[in-house]
Amino acid sequence: xxxxxxxxxxxxxxxxxxxxxxxxxxxxxxxxxxxxxxxxxxxxxxxxxxxxxxxxxxxxxxxxxxxxxxxxxxxxxxxxxxxxxxxxxxxxxxxxxxxxxxxxxxxxxxxxxxxxxxxxxxxxxxxxxxxxxxxxxxxxxxxxxxxxxxxxxxxxxxxxxxxxxxxxxxxxxxxxxxxxxxxxxxxxxxxxxxxxxxxxxxxxxxxxxxxxxxxxxxxxxxxxxxxxxxxxxxx
Amino acid sequence: xxxxxxxxxxxxxxxxxxxxxxxxxxxxxxxxxxxxxxxxxxxxxxxxxxxxxxxxxxxxxxxxxxxxxxxxxxxxxxxxxxxxxxxxxxxxxxxxxxxxxxxxxxxxxxxxxxxxxxxxxxxxxxxxxxxxxxxxxxxxxxxxxxxxxxxxxxxxxxxxxxxxxxxxxxxxxxxxxxxxxxxxxxxxxxxxxxxxxxxxxxxxxxxxxxxxxxxxxxxxxxxxxxxxxxxxxxxxxxxxxxxxxxxxxxxxxxxxxxxxxxxxxxxxxxx
Numbered sequence: 001x002x003x004x005x006x007x008x009x010x011x012x013x014x015x016x017x018x019x020x021x022x023x024x025x026x027x028x029x030x031x032x033x034x035x036x037x038x039x040x041x042x043x044x045x046x047x048x049x050x051x052x053x054x055x056x057x058x059x060x061x062x063x064x065x066x067x068x069x070x071x072x073x074x075x076x077x078x079x080x081x082x083x084x085x086x087x088x089x090x091x092x093x094x095x096x097x098x099x100x101x102x103x104x105x106x107x108x109x110x111x112x113x114x115x116x117x118x119x120x121x122x123x124x125x126x127x128x129x130x131x132x133x134x135x136x137x138x139x140x141x142x143x144x145x146x147x148x149x150x151x152x153x154x155x156x157x158x159x160x161x162x163x164x165x166x167x168x169x170x171x172x173x174x175x176x177x178x179x180x181x182x183x184x185x186x187x188x189x190x191x192x193x194x195x196x197x198x199x200x201x202x203x204x205x206x207x208x209x210x211x212x213x214x215x216x217x218x219x220x221x222x223x224x225x226x227x228x229x230x231x232x233x234x235x
Numbered sequence: 236x237x238x239x240x241x242x243x244x245x246x247x248x249x250x251x252x253x254x255x256x257x258x259x260x261x262x263x264x265x266x267x268x269x270x271x272x273x274x275x276x277x278x279x280x281x282x283x284x285x286x287x288x289x290x291x292x293x294x295x296x297x298x299x300x301x302x303x304x305x306x307x308x309x310x311x312x313x314x315x316x317x318x319x320x321x322x323x324x325x326x327x328x329x330x331x332x333x334x335x336x337x338x339x340x341x342x343x344x345x346x347x348x349x350x351x352x353x354x355x356x357x358x359x360x361x362x363x364x365x366x367x368x369x370x371x372x373x374x375x376x377x378x379x380x381x382x383x384x385x386x387x388x389x390x391x392x393x394x395x396x397x398x399x400x401x402x403x404x405x406x407x408x409x410x411x412x413x414x415x416x417x418x419x420x421x422x423x424x425x426x427x428x429x430x431x432x433x434x435x436x437x438x439x440x441x442x443x444x445x446x447x448x449x450x451x452x453x454x455x456x457x458x459x460x461x462x463x464x465x466x467x468x469x470x471x472x473x474x475x476x477x478x479x480x481x482x483x484x485x486x487x488x489x490x491x492x493x494x495x496x497x498x499x500x501x502x503x504x505x506x
Contacts, residue, residue: 057257072241086245139248173373198343198382
């Protein structure tokens with residue numbers, strides 16, 4: 001692994017210094033050159049993100065490993081097929097790197113920013129992802145990847161709800177979609193989403209309430225089944 | 236593969252591409268500063284239209300025409316603040332925003348666009364420290380939030396507008412020319428150069444190539460970074476006929492004694 005080789009290089013460097021009698025003995029603190037490879041807590045993630053900002057590819061990949069699945073599931077809710085969801089994930093992480101100097105962390109995590117960015121990308125697939133179209137098109141995919149219609153056959157109950165919700169979300173602005181989905185599905189409070197969106201907590205509460213009302217009208221009876229209906233506790 | 240798990244082949248390839256991209260990005264990565272509208276940086280700018288608050292701005296074919304519908308609200312604040320704009324009229328389609336930095340700092344509009352001002356910018360006249368933008372008006376919106384994490388100061392001018400997008404022109408060679416707008420990018424993109432004294436067009440293909448927008452792999456991204464590092468890139472500016480050269484459009488923000496400007500045609504960018 002990259003971290004092992006770095007540690008080995010650091011050890012080798014340390015021993016070379018230490019074995020040289022003409023020089024004073026120098027202590028090399030290995031933790032300074034060790035990359036955070038596993039992100040399990042927000043503290044890990046904040047440390048990993050600090051390494052990303054210093055250009056550490058291992059730390060960036062560790063953050064990808066940590067947040068890939070939740071970003072993908074979020075994208076699935078908002079897109080029409082699996083390929084689009086994959087493109088959104090790719091775009092979100094490529095944007096995370098491109099805009100790394102201005103990413104808003106929420107309690108040490110980049111995930112809310114990734115989910116908000118994924119929301120924006122999914123709302124305008126063609127324009128938003130144009131920057132990365134050539135690169136993403138070169139990434140290989142499994143043959144016979146499932147279309148949304150194939151999935152319906154096997155997971156019809158789950159997807160039926162997803163399609164209904166997606167249709168209801170279509171009438172909302174990207175930031176309102178982010179507010180709805182991040183509070184209802186991802187467990188964030190409206191204040192946390194407000195931070196990711198760069199708006200005040202008060203504005204987020206107002207907009208979330210309004211968006212939920214509009215969602216409720218769009219979903220009708222199904223709204224009470226979706227888990228995103230009028231629950232105020234997360235406010 | 237479950238529906239709720241990402242295609243492992245795609246995921247692995249993406250992971251590798253991300254790692255390569257980070258690895259291949261130079262530490263001291265050049266920063267392309269986002270400047271739009273009236274903020275003419277180094278004497279040039281792309282013409283994006285939306286000139287409601289900027290009188291006298293070149294308005295080429297394809298530029299949105301914004302008709303102000305209300306009195307312009309002007310507010311000066313420090314840090315993050317919300318500016319109330321009053322109720323929009325029924326014909327309001329967009330919000331015209333013009334943000335000027337009064338101190339060093341980075342200031343964000345709600346859509347994520349930002350204005351960054353450094354110490355050197357502070358000696359510039361206000362118009363060179365101003366970013367203007369026209370954004371679609373979402374239902375129920377009657378205020379604008381400008382975000383700034385520190386105690387930096389700014390002035391916002393904002394008003395509701397009704398926007399109409401004009402059609403692009405078409406020259407004798409069948410090339411479209413005008414401003415980039417919500418319909419896409421014309422073949423020849425409107426620019427102003429030499430402090431706004433010359434209005435012309437650059438080829439969209441040249442623009443994309445010089446911006447690094449044509450890279451197709453991490454390896455090509457590395458080549459682009461290597462070729463463009465510490466350099467400004469010049470591309471020819473044409474009349475709307477697409478053949479008569481009238482100037483050079485300089486891209487990049489390389490500054491200092493080591494900065495050079497080279498023509499796009501001299502770089503091995505493969506586009």
